[in-house]
Amino acid sequence: MKNNTSFLYKPVEDKTITWFENSNKYLVLENTTAGILKRLSKGVSVEEIAKALSKKLNVPLDKTIDFILDLEKKIYASKSTKKSFFLNDYRDIEKPTYFEFTKFYKINDIIFKVAFSSEYELYLVHPKFAHLEIENSENITHEFLVFLNNKYVFFYVDKNFIGAWSNKDIHYFQGKFSMELIQKIHQKEEHEWMGVFHASAVSNTEKTILFLGDSGNGKSTSLALLQANGFTCLADDFVPIANKNIHVYSFPAAISIKKNSVETLLPLYPELQNSAEYHFKRLNKIVRYLKPNNTDFYNHLPCNDLVFIKYEKESDLQVRQISKIEAFQELVPDSWLSPLKENAQKFLDWFHQINCYQITYSNNTKMIDTVSKIFKNNIDKN
The missing domain is CATH 3.40.50 (Rossmann fold)
Known part of the structure; x- marks a missing residue:
């Protein structure tokens, strides 16, 4: 095996659903392809797998070797990750001293205070949760801050930095906001x-x-x-x-x-x-x-x-x-x-x-x- 990449396999109907740990991706594979991948992950050599495949499919050995090498290259391709510079520099970002909108949402017995620096950030969140809004409350359970800085939307929960997103990735911010809500409501961390x-x-x-x-x-x-x-x-x-x-x-x-x-x-x-x-x-x-x-x-x-x-x-x-x-x-x-x-x-x-x-x-x-x-x-x- 070429690295520590791990796989999971689940036969479904006449295919095999395969999960790739290095990319957290799922692929639907033909059973033969999944079988090759299993053998590669167990350390079986390309030559040995190719010989068995050549005999099974009645195709030339060089063709099966090429197929397996190409599959191996795709499977073990290095994973690239793009990170926003804010992940390193967020401590230098100053939080606004004034938030134009502050909303209080009550979900069962939990009260969220959410401060938005402008109408733009309010528009990204509030419409879906307006039915939960209550009057100003002193009994705050959690405090969320949402503000714009350098064309990025910043998000803090209980004074902890969660992330920053550009306009083109704003749906990821909305998803993260919802994830933070369910974590607080149901007392479960993301890994749960x-x-x-x-x-x-x-x-x-x-x-x-x-x-x-x-x-x-x-x-x-x-x-x-x-x-x-x-x-x-x-x-x-x-x-x-x-x-x-x-x-x-x-x-x-x-x-x-x-x-x-x-x-x-x-x-x-x-x-x-x-x-x-x-x-x-x-x-x-x-x-x-x-x-x-x-x-x-x-x-x-x-x-x-x-x-x-x-x-x-x-x-x-x-x-x-x-x-x-x-x-x-x-x-x-x-x-x-x-x-x-x-x-x-x-x-x-x-x-x-x-x-x-x-x-x-x-x-x-x-x-x-x-x-x-x-x-x-x-x-x-x-």
């Missing part, structure tokens, strides 16, 4: 999370289902419809799963409702009529925010089902169980997954046992009925 998924999580008080899909497919709208029909919103857009019990944990952000879904939801949520509208130019979307019906932000539940959901005008209801490999390739790119080996193993084990579905619908009632059946394990999987 298996992953965070770009999804919507709905529960029936016993377990939860994750809704996934490209932006505009209707996962948040579907969540809002289900919330109005007896289900609970556990999380929207930012769905954390802990490593110890593999439970989805509650996240208190509001549900983001796109402009073209407002008319559909107004009969159920008249408050959307006069709610503020936010235009996110980078994402090319206009949204309003809907308060989740969750009353216990400490809540956490197991998840056994992923549903890729799509609203399609005038379509008949279509529901089918889909390939896990197909689901995996959709799930992973938009997810944050822990770089720790033990957490990667738990993720692979969890994914291996979940059910994956695709729902396409236009009739809301039929969609709700179908989701109810999935919760009850009463869905036709063919």
Whole structure:
């Protein structure tokens, strides 16, 4: 073996999902390729592997040697890491003496004081958490500072520097802000999370289902419809799963409702009529925010089902169980997954046992009925 790079393997259907420790990347490999990688990692020589492969596939030895050398080069390529100069120089950055906006958010019995140096930073955070705002409080549990310096957004939590992000990486700041929130709410450090998924999580008080899909497919709208029909919103857009019990944990952000879904939801949520509208130019979307019906932000539940959901005008209801490999390739790119080996193993084990579905619908009632059946394990999987 050429270095200390470690791998994890999980056979799924007719492929092998492989995790690479040096890059924290997951790849879906053909079983033959995964087998070569396993032997390389055990120190078996290229020549020995090539001879066996040449005989098995009935191809010239030089071709199999070239293939293995090319694979070895790609696998063991050095990992480059770009770091902001602020990681070294942040101590020289002066915090503002004045913050234009200060907000207080109450999440169960925890009170967060968040100070923003300008309206720009406020806009990055506040809309999703405005429903949690309370009046000025002296009983502060945690204090967050968000300010702009030299075109970078700086973030401090309880006087500790967390990071600094440029405008083009602002979504990483927003993700880190959310991660700091869940760590404080649920008393778990970053290493105690298996992953965070770009999804919507709905529960029936016993377990939860994750809704996934490209932006505009209707996962948040579907969540809002289900919330109005007896289900609970556990999380929207930012769905954390802990490593110890593999439970989805509650996240208190509001549900983001796109402009073209407002008319559909107004009969159920008249408050959307006069709610503020936010235009996110980078994402090319206009949204309003809907308060989740969750009353216990400490809540956490197991998840056994992923549903890729799509609203399609005038379509008949279509529901089918889909390939896990197909689901995996959709799930992973938009997810944050822990770089720790033990957490990667738990993720692979969890994914291996979940059910994956695709729902396409236009009739809301039929969609709700179908989701109810999935919760009850009463869905036709063919």
